[in-house]
Each structure stands twice: as structure tokens, then as C-alpha cells.
Amino acid sequence: MIRPMQMAAVCLSAVLVAPWTRSAELPLVPELRAEIAAPVVHASVYEPHLSTGGRRVVVEYVGFPAVDVLAHIFGEGWSDLGTTVEFRALDGYVSRIDVGRFLTESAFLVFAKTDGSSFTIDNLLQNESDIPLGPYYLVWDNVANPSLLAEGGRNWPYQVTDINLVTLSDAMLVPKGLDERLHAGAELAKEYCLSCHQVNGFGGNKFPGNLAEIVRGFPREDFVQLVLQPSSVRSDATMPALARTLPEAERRHMAGALFDYLSAVPALE
Ligand code: HEC
Known part of the structure; x- marks a missing residue:
């Protein structure tokens, strides 16, 4: 107590x-x-x-x-x-x-x-x-x-x-006016990424930095590759591969939706 x-x-x-x-x-x-x-x-x-x-x-x-x-x-x-x-x-x-x-x-x-x-x-x-x-x-x-x-x-x-x-507010992740088509990517980020990373202050701190900023420096294919198989990009990666148990096509689709969202959401900090 x-x-x-x-x-x-x-x-x-x-x-x-x-x-x-x-x-x-x-x-x-x-x-x-x-x-x-x-x-x-x-x-x-x-x-x-x-x-x-x-x-x-x-x-x-x-x-x-x-x-x-x-x-x-x-x-x-x-x-x-x-x-x-x-x-x-x-x-x-x-x-x-x-x-x-x-x-x-x-x-x-x-x-x-x-x-x-x-x-x-x-x-x-x-x-x-x-x-x-x-x-x-x-x-x-x-x-x-x-x-x-x-x-x-x-x-x-x-x-x-x-x-x-x-009581969580999603305002930082889904700012007003964000294109509806990007909302699914925000949900995926919440589910699979934000225990370790943060977007606009929402999330964890295992790896520092705002993903909304970090991802802007990534070509799409590099990002997808990293997220699907971190160890193929960095041999010492501790980041887990995205949703390993799902079919490959679905994982690719998810990685694409994450990229679209993270590279479009305004970085507020
Ligand atoms: C269990 C914690 C964890 C989760 C979950 C996680 N990451 Fe990571 N991420 C890391 C760590 C730690 C690093 C640093 C490199 C390493 O050790 O793998 C990293 C590195 C990165 C990088 C490279 C940053 C740079 O500047 O090189 C990107 C981009 C990234 N993560 C995106 C994501 C995305 C998108 C998701 C969700 C699909 C995600 N991460 C899920 C821990 C995590």
C-alpha cells in the first residue's frame, strides 16, 4: 500500500x-x-x-x-x-x-x-x-x-x-481532420508499435524519438522491410517482427498502412 x-x-x-x-x-x-x-x-x-x-x-x-x-x-x-x-x-x-x-x-x-x-x-x-x-x-x-x-x-x-x-485520448494519434483512410494505420500503431515507441508523446519510451518524425526519413520499402523483419536490417535488432503469426500478404498490407499513417500524421513536437 x-x-x-x-x-x-x-x-x-x-x-x-x-x-x-x-x-x-x-x-x-x-x-x-x-x-x-x-x-x-x-x-x-x-x-x-x-x-x-x-x-x-x-x-x-x-x-x-x-x-x-x-x-x-x-x-x-x-x-x-x-x-x-x-x-x-x-x-x-x-x-x-x-x-x-x-x-x-x-x-x-x-x-x-x-x-x-x-x-x-x-x-x-x-x-x-x-x-x-x-x-x-x-x-x-x-x-x-x-x-x-x-x-x-x-x-x-x-x-x-x-x-x-x-482514460486515453487518441487526439495525439488521430488529430482532427486526419484523412479517414489513415485511421486504420493509427490503430495498428497503437496495437503493435506504441508499447515501445511514441507518436506525439503517446506511447512508450523503449526507443526514443517521435515515430512521426523518424519515419519521414525512411523510403517506403526500407520501412516495410525493417518492420517485417528487423533482423534482416540490423543483425542485433531487439525490435520484434510485426505480427509474425499472420500471413505474409496481410503483414505487408499492415506495414504499408503503418507507413502511410506515420508519414502523414503531423509531428506535433
Ligand atoms: C518491443 C519494443 C518494440 C516494438 C513493439 C516496436 N519497436 Fe521499433 N524499435 C525498437 C527498438 C529497441 C529499436 C532500435 C533498434 C533495435 O534494437 O532493433 C527500434 C527501431 C525502430 C525503427 C528505426 C529507428 C531508427 O532511427 O533507426 C523504426 C522506424 C521502428 N522501430 C518502427 C517501429 C514500428 C512501425 C513498430 C510497430 C509495427 C515498431 N517499431 C515496434 C523497439 C520496438
Whole structure:
């Protein structure tokens, strides 16, 4: 639980920054364990960062149901305070997940592995190994849930330090007057790019810079190639390939729509 002093500071800054945001820095694990009313649970999941090419790797984690953490931090009425739960991570990654999903699926905020082995992971798709998962990692009960399984690790932020409840406005992504035909590209960017990148300040910070500016320097074919297969452009790429499980023609079409949108949306900063 956030201490009252901290809570006051958090609320004040939230009000100054954006009145529709409730933000909280997560307490350290021992503090959370001592303060939360909910019992610790063990969650067995198919670990999406290790389950590639049809292989399913089960890992059992220790943590709390995400809804219990949210209720503990923001109060019992947390699900009415915003439309979206935003997880911010040490490495600049931002994950935004609809509040409704926490009410219909089971997610856990975990802080250790049951077998006591190191709380790290190899991210095979991003060419990274031994990544620390702490302080907190959001995992989903995907074992009996094919649609969660198909999503892979997109909504599994690790190194989570902060949770915010927000009501998002798309005004930065889709400024008034933007050609209707570009709206689909904006949606794709939101879904596939803006956990790491930002457009006009909306999004994550894993790779700095406004995509609306960066993309203006790219010839279309180079952009498409990069997005479809980052490792073909940079051997050390950590950026994941766009929607790897979809058919090639559809991926190309999506990359084209992303290019059209990103090279047309006015760069506001
Ligand atoms: C998981 C995080 C992540 C996601 C998701 C992601 N990127 Fe990246 N992107 C990176 C990183 C990190 C780099 C820097 C190069 C590298 O390490 O691959 C990068 C590099 C780039 C670059 C090159 C920038 C430059 O100046 O060279 C472009 C353009 C780009 N990304 C566009 C996109 C688009 C479009 C999407 C969505 C389809 C996307 N990225 C999704 C992390 C990500």
C-alpha cells in the first residue's frame, strides 16, 4: 500500500499532469506482501517468451492476482476510475490493457518463480537473454485459453515499477481532420508499435524519438522491410517482427498502412 504521505504526493502530481490519470509507484515486494490482504498465489502459465515455434514451456510464478493489487492500490472501485490500466517498466516499455480484460481473464502480478530459480527470462523474439523480470511481471492464465495464448507476450510487461489507471485520448494519434483512410494505420500503431515507441508523446519510451518524425526519413520499402523483419536490417535488432503469426500478404498490407499513417500524421513536437 502506498503510505498516506506518498499517496498525497502521487495524487497531486497526477492532477497537475493529467486530471484523468491515477498513478502509483508499486511498493517493494516485501512491503506489498506485508500490506495486501490477498494471499500469495502460484500461477502456472505457458511462458510466451520461451514458447516459440509451437513449443509450450510452462513456468510457475509467485505473485498476487492483478485485480487484488489494483484494488489494494486504487481502492475497491478501481475499475470505474479509468478505461485502461497502464504498466510502466524500467526499460521504458509501456503496456496498456483495457480494464475489462482484468475482469474477464486472470492476470497475476508476480515477483518470483516457484522453484526459486532466478527471476529472469530469455526473450527469444527480441534476441535478449537473462533479462531481469523484477520488480514485477504481469502474466496471464493462458493455459486453457487459446486466444490469450495466440497473443503471445504482447501484454506481458516485465520490470514493472508503476501502474496507472488512465482514460486515453487518441487526439495525439488521430488529430482532427486526419484523412479517414489513415485511421486504420493509427490503430495498428497503437496495437503493435506504441508499447515501445511514441507518436506525439503517446506511447512508450523503449526507443526514443517521435515515430512521426523518424519515419519521414525512411523510403517506403526500407520501412516495410525493417518492420517485417528487423533482423534482416540490423543483425542485433531487439525490435520484434510485426505480427509474425499472420500471413505474409496481410503483414505487408499492415506495414504499408503503418507507413502511410506515420508519414502523414503531423509531428506535433
Ligand atoms: C518491443 C519494443 C518494440 C516494438 C513493439 C516496436 N519497436 Fe521499433 N524499435 C525498437 C527498438 C529497441 C529499436 C532500435 C533498434 C533495435 O534494437 O532493433 C527500434 C527501431 C525502430 C525503427 C528505426 C529507428 C531508427 O532511427 O533507426 C523504426 C522506424 C521502428 N522501430 C518502427 C517501429 C514500428 C512501425 C513498430 C510497430 C509495427 C515498431 N517499431 C515496434 C523497439 C520496438
